[in-house]
Amino acid sequence: MSKNVLVLGEAREGELRNVSFETIAAAKTISEGGTVTAVLLGDSVENLAQEMVQYGADRVVTVEHPHLKQYTSDAYSQAFMAVYEQEKPDAIVLGHTAMGKDLSPKLASKLSSGLISDVTKIEGEGDAAEFIRPIYSGKAFEKVQSKGGLLFITIRPNNIEPLAKDESRSGDVSSLTVDITNLRSVIANVVRKSTEGVDLSEAKVIIAGGRGVKSEDGFKPLEELAHLLGGAVGASRGACDADYCDYSLQIGQTGKVVTPDLYIAVGISGAIQHMAGMSNSKVIVAINKDPEANIFKVADYGIVGDLFEVVPMMIEEVKKLKGSPAV
């Protein structure tokens, strides 16, 4: 049976995040020919609607309100629930981002529904769809099914391929006016500390440092390499515990679980708890002076050597490759 599916687009600094397009692709698989409706919430989001259509949404519903400029669970749940009441979808797909993680359990609770979080793969279509998600931080996977009623999932960024962008597609865009009241949380301040706006969970390339990096300064070459490759910097628990970097960069079973296209582990030995957070990356490179280090067991390519020698050389090689003059 075809299903009507609601997805929530997510913008950052005025641009749609890639995961928004991934939710549309996931919704298409679930919908089996039904309608995929994209929801956009913000203070000014109508200009983004067309791009959601180009990535496969059949319709777009926008809710614009000054209280939606920044995400709060109260404001966003009120706006989303208003769209839900209007559309009465059979299924909902959100990204498993900071916002999706915070918002989806509240919505699921309001809707008395199940919620399959952090899906990395969908098998089958429509009613027969089965959802695969990592458990034990990726040490194992489970396959989950809805037992009926509203189907609600969140998808992990970077795992479900978006549909090709088609600029000739068109779709209906409508707006809904929602009264947003009784906000219990006020965001007093935001300090941005993510590297160059490339978020770890969505980064295609991650350069991660461990204890071997030895100091906060030791991370600087990693940052330069990440910058050259358009990626983000991460760290092992050892490096965070030693205060070389902030805990927000930690990758592992405690910390973030990431699946970039390229993961370069620099001076990381590869404790089980770290490997749980990165071993499902598509290509893994290990740079470590200890040839027995565990990390080589999951690496596609390894260099046994001194990172302080290897990383600067890599920077030069990448610069050559990218055609920019060596400094």
Place this chain on the structure above:
Amino acid sequence: MNIYALVKRTFDTEEKIVVKNGAIQEDGAEFIINPYDEYAVEEAIQVRDEHGGEVTVLSLGGEDAEKQLRTALAMGADKAVLINTEDDLEEMDEFSAAKIISEYLKDKDADLIIAGNVAIDGGSGQVGPRVAELLGINYVTTITDLKIDGTSATLVRDVEGDSETIETSLPLLVTAQQGLNEPRYPSLPGIMKAKKKPLEELELDDLDLDEDDVEAKTKTIDIFMPPEKAAGRVLEGDISDQVSELVNLLNKEAKVI
């Protein structure tokens, strides 16, 4: 202050996972307090020490979870509650867990409920916010700092690396992110005292809940290991040759840069 910390018993992070016949093998594994819940217990104790009141640690699961509750009591919590679902429920999901926990908490007048932001086993991070919604109270997830002044609360939350400062008020549910505090180890006197602290055990009946009220909405149909990775290539030769070979391989073979 009436403070609750939600605690889950989980596999030790150092444990290897073994799957047999579509289920995780638990034999001989070490169990711990979910690391994020340990931050929750520590924070609850610190808030109590500063503002007075009482810390209750609450767990849902089987009888085995008593051990983790005793550990939390040894850290300094005042009392513990175990909602034992072992005999009543064969399967549970986040909907079920949140429903049971909120049913217990609904008449407790909690000022502050602290949970971990995610459990390292199931990893969905749903139960905290679901409980808050069912109780009709506000929640703030992934916090790295908490300050309470009367009924006002100022929190810092980690949002994908950014820090958001949030102002709100009690009653409130928060979920702990790494960096919130450094959980203490139970002291020997703490362990001795914990043996005498109250640990109440309840079943669904005691909460006036039927199995049907908390029936899971989702079902796990299989559990499996990730595909084994083929052994990688350790490059050889001069370091500078290795590096140029690596960059070349990443570009031409793996096509990731």
